[in-house]
Structures are given as C-alpha cells and as structure tokens.
Amino acid sequence: MKVADIITVAIVSVIVVTLAVRSAAEVPVADDLLLHGALLVGYAALIRFLSRFPETGWVSLVRGAAVIGVMFTLYTTLGHVAFEAIPWTGDAALASLDRVLFLGASPVLLMAPHIGPENLEIFAFIYALFIPYLYMSIFLGLIGRPGPEREAFVTGFALLYAASFFGYLFVPARGPVVYQAADFQSALSGGFFYDLVTSSIDRMGGPHGAFPSLHVGASVFACAFDLRHNRLRGLIYLPIVLAIAVSTVALRYHYVIDLLAGLALALLAMRLGHAWTASQQAGNGSGAS
Amino acid sequence: MLYRVLRGFWRIALTVFFRDIEVEGRGHVPDRGALLIVPNHTNALVDPLVILTRLERPVTVTAKTTLARNPLLAVLMRALNVITFQRRQDVDADSDSDHNARAFEECRRRLKSDAAICIFPEGVSHSDPGLRPFRSGAARIALDFVEHEADRDGLLIQPVGLYFEKKDRFRSSVWVRFGEPFDVAEWLDARREAGAGEDRALAAELTAEIEARVRELTLNFETRGDVELYTWAAEVVATGGREPQALGREEATRLGRRVDWIKALQAGHRELRHRRPQEIAALEGRLREYRGELRALGITPAEVYLPMSAGRAAFFVLRELELVLIGLPVALWGALNHLVPYQLTRVIARKMSTDEDHFASNAVFIALPAFPLFYLIQIAAAVWLMPLWLAALYAVSLPYSGAVTLYYRDRVGSIWQRTSAFLRLLLKPGLQDRLAVEGRAIIGEVERLGRELG
Known part of the structure; x- marks a missing residue:
C-alpha cells in the first residue's frame, strides 16, 4: 500500500469511527455514517483491485485520481457533518488567537473598512481563481509527470487534506463572516464575482471548515510543488x-x-510527501535488488 | 562578512547569466584544512566566481598583477585579499622584483591558517580546445608550504574541471566537477621513496601530476573540429533513440552526462582511429551528414524522436499555453523594467570583449553594479511619483518580475524550438521515420564499436 492510500484510509476511518460513536450516542448522523462507510469500503476495494496490476502509468494515474476524488468528496461532506457530530465549535478560540497575533485587535475587523464594493469584486475574483488554479495544478500534477514526482504530489496532497480534515472535524468553525457578523458595520454585498462565490458556498451548506484554510493550504502546496519542479509556473502563480x-x-x-495553519500544513505536506515517496522508492529499489 | 555579501551577489549574477550550473563531486572538497584548488581556466573572471560560489568555505583567489591595472578590479581585489602573482611576460622596468617572493610567503601564511587558495595553473584564460601547459606556480606553492610547515597536517590539492556549454552565450550551462583531492606530503613521500630528484624536478613532477588530474576532469580536444564532432556525437548518442524529456525536465540531457559521453567517445575514437580507420572515417562522415541535415531542418537530435500523437500534442499545448498566457503580463513587466540595464550590459560587454572567453566576465562585472544602480533610480522615481505603499510594491516587483522574465524567456525559446520541430516533422511525411532510423543506426554503430573495445 502506498503512503497516500494509508493516509486516505486513515482519515476516512477516523471520520467513520467518530460518526459511529456519535451515532451510538443518538446524534442523528446515520446517513453520514453510511455515506462515509461506503466511501471507505469503495476506496479500499479499488486499492485492492489496483494492487493486482503492476504500478504502471494508468494504475498510478487512477490511484492518484481516486485519492483526490475521496479528498474532494470529504471536503463537501465534512462541513455539516462536523457541526452535527461535534458538540463544540472553534470560532471563539480562533478569533481569540487572531487577537493575540494582532496585539488585541481583530485583523478581519481591521481590514473591513478598506473593503469597498469595487475591491470586493477584485477580492472575490481572486478568491474564485483558486478553483481553476487548483484544478489545473491537480491535472498537471497527475498527468505528464515522472512517476516519483506524481507520487510525491499525490502523497503530499492527501496528507494536506487529511490533516486539514482533522481541523474541520474537531475544530468546527464557520469563520468571521458568521461568528463576528454582529461586529461588522455592514454586511458585504458585491457584483457578479462576489455573488458567484457566496452562491457556491451556500450550495455547500454555508460557511464551514474555517480551520485550517484549505484555500491557502492547497494553493501554497501547489505553488511550492511547482517552485521545486516547474519553477516558472511556481513563480508566475506566487503573487x-x-x-x-x-x-x-x-x-x-x-x-x-x-x-x-494552512501555510504550515502545506509546507509540511510538501516536505513529507517528497521524503516518504523517496524512502518508499528506496525501499522498493533495495527490495528489488 | 564582505566576502559573504559579495559571494551572495555573485551567486545571483551567475544564476542570472547561466541557465544551469551543474556541480559534481562537491563532497570531495574538505570543509577545513589547507587546500590548494587547481581548476582549468577557460572563462576569465567567471572561473573563480563559479568556484567561489559553489563552495561554502571561503576561498582566496590568486590573480595576475596586471588585473589590478583596472581601478575597479583593484578595489575589489584589495577588499577580497586577492594574492597577485607577476607573470614572466608581465615583468617590465617598473616591476617589483620581490613581488612573487612576497606572494609565496602570503600563500604560505594563509595555508598555515587552513585557508583554501585557488590558483589557475595554466596561468591564462583561453579558448583553446584543450588544456594549455601547466606552469609550476601551484606546485611550487605546495612544495614551499610542505617544506616550511613540515610539522603540520597535509596540504591537499583539489583538482577541478570546468566546462562551459557556450561560454559567450547568455543563459548557457556550466558544469563543474570537483575531483578527488590528494595530499602533497604523501605524494612527496612516495616520490622520494621512489628516488625522485632535486626540488626543481620535484616541482615539475608535481606540476605534471596536477595537470594529469585536471586533465581527467576536463574535456580536451586536439582541434576545434574535434570539439564539434565529439559534441555532436555525444548529443546524438545521449538521446538513446528515445523520445525527449518534457520541457523543463531535461535532466537526461544535462551537461555532465554529455561530458561523460564525450569522454567515452574520445577514448574509443583514439583507440579505433588506428585499428579501424575506414570504419571510423565512414562513421564520422555519416555523423557529419546527419548533423548537416538536422541543422538545416532546425531540429535537435533529441527532437527526432518526438511523439507525434494528437493527445500528447494537445497536452503540450495546454500545459505550455497556460504558462505563456498567465506569465505574459509579468514577463512583459519584467522586460520593460530591465530592458535598459540589460541592453546596456550586453552592448558594453560585447564591445569590451576581444575574445570568446571575455564576454561572460564582462557581462557579470558590468551587471553587478548596473542592475542595482538602475533599481535604485527606478525605486527613487517610484517613491517620488507614487504613494509609498505602491512604491514598495513596485520595488518588490522588480526582482520578482526579473526572475519571471528570465525563466519565461528560456521557456518560450524552448517552446518555439519544440513546436517548430514538431511542425516540420508533421508536415514532411516520412521524414521523422527516416531521421529516427538513421539516428538509431548511428547510435547502434557507436555502441557496437564500444562493445568491441570492451
């Protein structure tokens, strides 16, 4: 089993066990338990099926796509599950930590007066850029790369998302937009791009999974990976x-x-992704000889 | 401190000028202890900079006295404590007759404090196809140290090979190989035990030993024609008859690998030229013809094996188009902001260069003050014309966009080359098959002869 598979199975198992425990405590999460249980069984079956074939191009491609598919599924399901399954929220602690970082002030509140309707659209456009950037990075991360590099990408990606899901699950938070709503002088309202962002978030059940930021984590991971393997692309996307x-x-x-937290996890995932892949390759090499 | 700061600047300058600086055998270089570094000398002032910037330990450079005639260089040399030597051809009526004696003493003093000294035994930078005869300076410094500091641990001599792909071309590649160092005292003991002669003969023998070790690490050709023949043959053989690496992943065609191929081909060629003159002449002719055809078509040897499937081509277009389009605004911004210092450096460096081995040195030494100076002027203008936060953003954008422009320029050049090769092969049915068959036949022939040699 590859490291990425172990990570994927581990995170889905943690979610299933957590849901099972909460379900036993009569919290209404039976449907979610079923869904995540099916995801775990399905993934395990796929890995078992793929293990029949040598690790050639298409096998590692399908495996990589499956890992990323599972992570994306969890990203969409975990938000509301965490709030249903976990009896606490993390917003208060996170807002307090922000105030500690900024010597008593809330950075979100400090920034709020500078966000007018015009630059709100720009920020919304940039926020939305994350999706095409991430999808293109994943596409290029899976296709047209040498095997070990692809493996490092998939492993790092799995580690980043799995570690982030621990945060989503055990520190459920909706972010300042909900928790500090009363502190803002006015709610945000914008044009096309802002509406696009809010409607897509609403479709996923509203703001959730604030800690850690996967917008930052995933984009930093993709950029750092490119800076190492495709410097021009990494440099272009850095700003x-x-x-x-x-x-x-x-x-x-x-x-x-x-x-x-997203930044730290991304850099850690990048480092460990390469290190684990290298050690697995070395292990395979010595085993073969 | 000054050394570290300057080394940082030189690192940046060399990273900008050269596309790739490959280093092999850095682990051979001891971290501490007296060390005499002896490289070949083919790219003037760039050679010591390549050595200095590839090693963590500080290196004292030696130079000819005439370099100090340039006032700017003289300041730099004083700041870096460069040890100067007076060459025989530079001696005139005004020369200080004790200069070299003092330089030797200074070398001994620095080696005693475990310094690393870099000296170029050829004595002069050149563009010859092979090494020039080594002078005895390095050997005499080593013998002088061992003689006067007999109680100390051994002095090591560190041979180094430098190879420049196209030394007068911006964004070409450099290859550095640090060989195994050898202990002078041990070498001396061995020679004395073998009944070696007087000190003068000893110096000549040690010089020959150094030359042999540097020769092993460098490429040496008899004629310029040989340079082209071997380089081309190595490029053809290094393809292995397989499809080329994706752009940005040309590890398999790196310079060090090519150098190894050239060395192997040279060894085989020397051996077979006399034993099988007709076969070798035929192979040479075939290779020249193949090279001529590929050059006329504008196709590199590796591109002969480009995959021609629509799916691969579509992926290539998607991957490269993303970079070209997203990177274009930053690259244009970078080009606009660096155009003046870049062109100024290029024009002045070309004008000042009277030989192939001058351009890189001139470019690096002009760029080092020119770019920071222009940055200062541009930032000052920005502070004057813009709000401070925007001026700060502009200041950050300068080195960033410069770096993007540099990589963008390399990549777009590669995309253009590969795309045009692909289209040429696509538009002439049968051409790729014919070239691939011939390329693989040449590789097969070279491999067959190699096998026969064992």
Missing part, C-alpha cells in the same frame, strides 16, 4: 497565491490563524 490568502480574510471567510 496570485498571496492574493488568494489576503482575499480569504477580505471576504471574512477565515481568521489569520487559519491561513498560518
């Missing part, structure tokens, strides 16, 4: 990644501590 981070605070979806 966009920075702007995405700023836009998450400008749109009030994240505390600054979420961004720092």
Whole structure:
C-alpha cells in the first residue's frame, strides 16, 4: 500500500469511527455514517483491485485520481457533518488567537473598512481563481509527470487534506463572516464575482471548515510543488497565491490563524510527501535488488 | 562578512547569466584544512566566481598583477585579499622584483591558517580546445608550504574541471566537477621513496601530476573540429533513440552526462582511429551528414524522436499555453523594467570583449553594479511619483518580475524550438521515420564499436 492510500484510509476511518460513536450516542448522523462507510469500503476495494496490476502509468494515474476524488468528496461532506457530530465549535478560540497575533485587535475587523464594493469584486475574483488554479495544478500534477514526482504530489496532497480534515472535524468553525457578523458595520454585498462565490458556498451548506484554510493550504502546496519542479509556473502563480490568502480574510471567510495553519500544513505536506515517496522508492529499489 | 555579501551577489549574477550550473563531486572538497584548488581556466573572471560560489568555505583567489591595472578590479581585489602573482611576460622596468617572493610567503601564511587558495595553473584564460601547459606556480606553492610547515597536517590539492556549454552565450550551462583531492606530503613521500630528484624536478613532477588530474576532469580536444564532432556525437548518442524529456525536465540531457559521453567517445575514437580507420572515417562522415541535415531542418537530435500523437500534442499545448498566457503580463513587466540595464550590459560587454572567453566576465562585472544602480533610480522615481505603499510594491516587483522574465524567456525559446520541430516533422511525411532510423543506426554503430573495445 502506498503512503497516500494509508493516509486516505486513515482519515476516512477516523471520520467513520467518530460518526459511529456519535451515532451510538443518538446524534442523528446515520446517513453520514453510511455515506462515509461506503466511501471507505469503495476506496479500499479499488486499492485492492489496483494492487493486482503492476504500478504502471494508468494504475498510478487512477490511484492518484481516486485519492483526490475521496479528498474532494470529504471536503463537501465534512462541513455539516462536523457541526452535527461535534458538540463544540472553534470560532471563539480562533478569533481569540487572531487577537493575540494582532496585539488585541481583530485583523478581519481591521481590514473591513478598506473593503469597498469595487475591491470586493477584485477580492472575490481572486478568491474564485483558486478553483481553476487548483484544478489545473491537480491535472498537471497527475498527468505528464515522472512517476516519483506524481507520487510525491499525490502523497503530499492527501496528507494536506487529511490533516486539514482533522481541523474541520474537531475544530468546527464557520469563520468571521458568521461568528463576528454582529461586529461588522455592514454586511458585504458585491457584483457578479462576489455573488458567484457566496452562491457556491451556500450550495455547500454555508460557511464551514474555517480551520485550517484549505484555500491557502492547497494553493501554497501547489505553488511550492511547482517552485521545486516547474519553477516558472511556481513563480508566475506566487503573487496570485498571496492574493488568494489576503482575499480569504477580505471576504471574512477565515481568521489569520487559519491561513498560518494552512501555510504550515502545506509546507509540511510538501516536505513529507517528497521524503516518504523517496524512502518508499528506496525501499522498493533495495527490495528489488 | 564582505566576502559573504559579495559571494551572495555573485551567486545571483551567475544564476542570472547561466541557465544551469551543474556541480559534481562537491563532497570531495574538505570543509577545513589547507587546500590548494587547481581548476582549468577557460572563462576569465567567471572561473573563480563559479568556484567561489559553489563552495561554502571561503576561498582566496590568486590573480595576475596586471588585473589590478583596472581601478575597479583593484578595489575589489584589495577588499577580497586577492594574492597577485607577476607573470614572466608581465615583468617590465617598473616591476617589483620581490613581488612573487612576497606572494609565496602570503600563500604560505594563509595555508598555515587552513585557508583554501585557488590558483589557475595554466596561468591564462583561453579558448583553446584543450588544456594549455601547466606552469609550476601551484606546485611550487605546495612544495614551499610542505617544506616550511613540515610539522603540520597535509596540504591537499583539489583538482577541478570546468566546462562551459557556450561560454559567450547568455543563459548557457556550466558544469563543474570537483575531483578527488590528494595530499602533497604523501605524494612527496612516495616520490622520494621512489628516488625522485632535486626540488626543481620535484616541482615539475608535481606540476605534471596536477595537470594529469585536471586533465581527467576536463574535456580536451586536439582541434576545434574535434570539439564539434565529439559534441555532436555525444548529443546524438545521449538521446538513446528515445523520445525527449518534457520541457523543463531535461535532466537526461544535462551537461555532465554529455561530458561523460564525450569522454567515452574520445577514448574509443583514439583507440579505433588506428585499428579501424575506414570504419571510423565512414562513421564520422555519416555523423557529419546527419548533423548537416538536422541543422538545416532546425531540429535537435533529441527532437527526432518526438511523439507525434494528437493527445500528447494537445497536452503540450495546454500545459505550455497556460504558462505563456498567465506569465505574459509579468514577463512583459519584467522586460520593460530591465530592458535598459540589460541592453546596456550586453552592448558594453560585447564591445569590451576581444575574445570568446571575455564576454561572460564582462557581462557579470558590468551587471553587478548596473542592475542595482538602475533599481535604485527606478525605486527613487517610484517613491517620488507614487504613494509609498505602491512604491514598495513596485520595488518588490522588480526582482520578482526579473526572475519571471528570465525563466519565461528560456521557456518560450524552448517552446518555439519544440513546436517548430514538431511542425516540420508533421508536415514532411516520412521524414521523422527516416531521421529516427538513421539516428538509431548511428547510435547502434557507436555502441557496437564500444562493445568491441570492451
């Protein structure tokens, strides 16, 4: 089993066990338990099926796509599950940590007066850019790369998302846009891009999963990976990644501590992804000889 | 401190000028202890900079006295404590007759404090196809140290090979190989035990030893024609008859690998030229013809094996188009902001260069003050004309956009080359098959001869 598979099975198992425990305590999460249980069984079956074939191009491609597919599924299901299954929320702690970081002030509130209707559209556009950037990075991360590099990408990606889901699950938070709503002088309202962002978030059950920021985590991971393997692409997207981070605070979806956690996880995932892949390759090499 | 700061600037300058600086054998270089570094010398002032910037430990450079005639260089040399030597051809009526004796003493003093000294035994930078005869300076410094500091741990001599792909071309590649160092005292003991002669003969023998070790690490050709023949043959053979790497992943065609191929081909060629003159002449002719045809078509040897499937082509277009389109605004911004210092450096460096091995040195040494100076002027203008936060953003954008422009320029050049090769092969049915068959036949022939040699 590859490291990415172990990570994927582990995170889905943690979710299933958590849901099972909560379900036993008569919390109404039976449907979610069924869904995540099916996801776990389905993924395990796919890995078992793929293990029959040598790790050639298409096998590692399907495996990588499956890992990313599971992570994306969890991203959409976990938001409301966490709030149903976990009897606490993390917003108060996260807002307090932000105030500690900014010497008593809330960075989101400090930024709020500077976000007018015009630059709100720009920030919303940048926030939305995350999706095409991430999808293109995943596409290029899976296709047209040498095997070990693809493996490092998939492993790092799985680790980043799995670690973030621990945050989603055990520190459920809706972000300043909900928790600090009363502190803002006015609610945000914008044009096409802002409406696009809010409607897509509403479709996923409203703001959730604030800690850590996967907008920052995933975009930093993709950028750092490119800086190592495709320097020009990494350099080109670097300011966009920075702007995405700023836009998450400008749109009030994240505390600054979420961004720092996302950044740290991304860099850790990048490092461990390469290290684990290298050691697995070395292990395979010595085994073969 | 000054050394570290300057080394940082040189690192940046070399990273900008050269597309790739490959280093092999860095682990051979001891972290501490007296060390005499002896590289070949083919790219003037760039050679010591490549060595200095690839090693963490500080390196003292030696230079000819005439370099100090340039006032700017003289300041730099004083700041870096460069040790100067007076070459025989530079001696005139005004020369200080004790200069070299003092330089030797200074070398001994620095080596005693475990310094690393870099000296170029050829004595002069050149563009010859092979090494020039080594002078005895390095050997004499080593013998002088061992003689006067007999109680100390051994002095190591560190041979280094430098190879420049196209030394007068911006964004070409450099390859550096650090060989195994050898202990002078141990070498001396071995020679004395073998009944070696006087000190003068000893110096000549040590010089020959150094030359042999540097020769092993460098490419040496008899004629310029040989340079082209071997380089081309290595490029053809290094393809392995397989499809080329994706753009940005040309590890398989890196310079060090090509150098190894050239060395292997040279060894085989020397051996077979006399034993099988007709076969070798035929292969040479075939290779020249193949090279001529590919050059006329504008196709590199690796591109002969480009995959021609629609799916691969579509993926190539998607991947490269994303970079070209998203990167274009930043690249244009970078080009606009660096155009003046870049062109100024290029024009002045070309004008000042009288030989192939001058351009890179001139470009690097002009760029080092020119770019920071222009940055200062541009930032000052921005502070004057814009709000401070915007001026700060502009200041950050300068080095960033410069770096993007540099990589963008490399990539767009590669995209253009590969796309045009693809289209040429696509538009002439049968051409790729014919070239691939011939390329693989040449590789097969070279491999067959190699096998026969064992």
